[in-house]
Amino acid sequence: MVATTHSWFVGAGTVLLVLLLGIGGSPAVASDSAGTAMQTQTVNTTLDVQAIPGSISYTNPARISGTLRTANGTPVATEQVRLEVENRTRLVRTDGNGSFAFQYRPRSARTGTTDVSVRYIPDQSATYRGDTATATVSVTQVTPTLTLDRSPSRLATGDELVVTTAVRVNGAGVSDIPIELRIGGTLFKRVVTGSNGTVRTVIRLPPVSTGEQTVSAVIPYEDRAIAGERAAESITVEPRPVMISMDATRVDGAIAVNGTVLTGDGRAVPGQSVQFSTEGQQQGSAETDENGTFETRLSTDALPEGDSSVTVTARFDESNTNFGTAEASATIDLSGGAATSPTEQPESVLQALVSEVRSFFTVPVTAAVVTGVILMLLEVIARRLGLYSDAVPESDDTETTVPTDAENVRVTDTTVATDTDETNASESDDDTPTSASRPTDRMGQAIAAGEYDLAVTMAYESVSDDLRATASLQNGKTHWELLEWCEDSALSADQVDTVRSVVAAYDRAAFSADSMDRASAEVAVERARDFQVDSLS
Template sequence: MGVDDGGPALNRQVETPTDDNETQQENPDSVSDGEYSDETAAWLARTMGGQLENSSIALSNDQYDQARSVLGDDYDKRLEQYVEVAGDTSSDTDDTAAREFEAAGENQRNLTNEVQRYRQQYAAYQTARERGNEREARVTARAMERTASNISDRSKKLNQNLDRIENATSVDLSSGQTEINETTANITATQAVIREETLVGTTLTVQAIDSTASFSDPGTVSGQIQTENGSVVADEAVELRIENRTRTVQTDSSGVFETQYRPRSARLGSQSVRVEYVPDADSVYLSDNATFAIDVQQVTPDVTSEIAPETVGYGDRLNATASVTVELRGVDEVPVEFAIGDTVVARTTTGSNGTATETIRLPASINDGDRQVVARIPYENRAIAGAQSETPVVVVMTRTDLSVNASRTAEGVLVRGQLQTGAGDPVAGRPVRLQVGAGGTQLVETDRDGSFQTVLEDLQNNESVTVTATYEEPTSNLGNATATTTLVAGSGGGNPPVGPDENPATGFVNGIIGYSWLPIFGGGAVLAVIVAAWFVVSRGRRSRTTDSAVPAGETAASMTGPDQTGAQPDATTPTFEDRAETSLASENYDAAAMVAYTAVHDELAVENGIDEGATHWELLQRSQEHGVPEERMTDIETVVEAFETAAFAPTSVDPARAEAAVERARKIKSNGDS
């Protein structure tokens, strides 16, 4: 049976929007104090609306690069101008339109990527069919199912954006919507033909045999898998995904199976639990999902913990182990936090035997003295109750040495230096206060080498002046330190520093980092109460290539990039692309999200010097503190949110979010490698 190639019947050329309004030529950069703001906003809205429509036309003509470039830097610039002007207009709807223009641009770009991917997959499918490779055709057809579904979802969201823009502005976007709908309808029709040719639809039915379920007393669930022609998937070992956990069950001659539901992260009370039939990647069968209702009840686990050694200082290894059991049965795949005082030093998950182990580098933020290491399950109103165990530890103070050097430049006084422990190890990510003479002070943050560098105002001009650097944190296990150096009158360079290090600080990494205390990225008050999924990278004293923790289910050999000795991975080691594509092809969306996060975490840790044990949300915060652009922060947030759902949410990552996380990870890695 022949099929359409998924392309549109239209072949219109991309046009440049024009109108006769004299404000079309108004330069938004020259408009100030609200002058002509309404007219400028209208012109910007028409311009961006035209760009959205032109992108849709280019997409319908298979001009993918053109469709993306139309929404490139110029669109982003116009959007920034629109956001600025919207604050000065007489209408409140402009603020709404600004948000929709931003979302529409993102959805249009993603739709372009998905459509291009679909047509590439379609070409591969045709080739496999022509060669008689039915297995490859089925694998590709299944991947196309996922892509076609993503296109449908993205198209709906984009149409919503365009409807809201039309409601909030005078811009007519109907032509663009027509192009989008025709492109989507064409792909939907093409996929229906492919599904008929190659795949067999299924129907999954499930029901709870028991009325209640808990971890200690699981509920029995029965189900059946039928095909669309009325037959059954009989006498087969099939994979089911219940919430975010997969298992293999055996169907009988009637396609019926039984399994147990043992809740962990599910909320209490009557719950609708999702079950998905997950065929093999090369199976002829399509997946299906259904739900069953059951009353989830709570059990309180026993939590025990051990740590070693009993005395630690800054940067020392602290080996922490927690065991979570219910009636002597290990509780697997539940989150565990290790905290000292108010500081969470590690987050991980229990393994198959209910044990979680972390090697922690003691951070500077924990005060010295007698402390308690708390191992806790951060759950509330879940099937597994929140519980904790405490183990004492003694945190000792570590002496620090500070060096500083200064010289006069045309811009002011160039100050640089380094913060180290008494043993000579660099101290990263700590605030150092700088002062020139009796002038004001400025805080800078040490980088991964413990170095800092900035330019201060020279109020004394060419007079002799003392430059002082001070490290002092009241709640820290690092001792205070001060260093000074003197700039001689008329001198262009500083004298050797006065302090523990008698040699001028040289060879420091450039890059001025203004130190400030920032709120947690993305609504910290909300994020703080989310039951999160976590990934921790233990910080070595000199580089991030040592002592990296690996998330549950991963091995060190599976990580991409240099190994822990700095050597490149073996040629047979799967790359990020390999692992991501394998996970997506097998419809293991949780694994795809985990792979995407691991790649992004590694990239950002190297790029921004985030070498302290950081949770995924802290990774966002520290990336923002290091000045990562807003667009990239949005990409990182997409990956992080998918990762959180994959690791601990009661439900799995949906295909669109997993695809988006992998796509954003590709983008982040590509920018990092360029």
């Protein structure tokens, strides 16, 4: 009876303090029916791949075969597993001995004798750890045909430019080839070819100089299995007139200025500089935001004494763009009539903190605090007097069964086609996974181990898997095509923004020569963890 009373004291006091004071607790820990903490175990794996004889190329593919076992030699049998080669993932099925095979066409592999890395990426719900193996191979280069089409050929800043590029070898499209799109040598977008070797993208023309400009598509490869190529087309950039509006007010010994820069048809002009002057003297500048608005404060110290008014001028003149020039002025009364009322002085940090604490301790909250403290004191007194025992009665329900390595081998019902051709479903980069659950510890483990590219790849696969499982998308979409689909879907703006963020990080991790940094990887992982889509109806 005393022990029961003790439990009630502890539970009631803790609940009141946590719920009413808002004190955060530790993350929830999974437990069984008896309250015994359980911990998910992970099993180490060993990935082996066989040597690749002879010379290979994109037109002369190799067959990669190997085995996947647990660390103690138990085969990961009849399991659909995700393997990554050249930053491209595919799903293959192991047989009863843990063996697998698939066709490999080199794309970004370096020419000559090189090591091809094959990495096993466990499903987010699997109990396995990943592993990597390498195979030495001799790679020869193939030169593709790169084409570029753009529309329209005449446009101005802010207009939509449609660019379509295609990469082909012997007339057949080559998928997963990165292409950099440039205007006058400046990179403005990076895309990746789809399953048919083609990619189409739409951009708004950035601010560039008027006249003839060159739009180019570049395969940024050098000494790779697919040779680097370039294609170009010209466009004519026409001038775009702009309008500027401005308001100016005297505030606390300064002049507050704000306004907007818009094109003639009402589009915002973002990321451009506006210059300010008073009575012909330069007074600094401000940059327009994404809505074309600007704001700043100008000092009155340099103004002649005794002047009753001053003229403020805002001028937009970006000569390196195809925007026109624009100017707006306003006259400010310095006599005092137009001055705004003095602003209130802010409270000190300490005063603000005291006020916040006082406002928090309302009568109900204070009563809860006192009650919680009393209950905890009663618990201490009960312990001191020895009125209860800490012993926990035995129960048959507290037994926890830990699975063996063999029991951890997960068999799915997914049917996978034969793996003799790279276009088969068993080797598709985008096959739908068998599980929709998504524990997040593996992405965190990859970041902790410094494998930032792997963490981002897992984040992308997690988001991609959720979308494919929910929307029943067809296999074969690239990450950019997946994003374009999301932008046209019923997803919310926040969900599309999450997909856009993860896709951009994955593109950098998978195709950029620059290594992924920890901060960017952590952002992608957190966005993937928060992503959830229940239906797209």
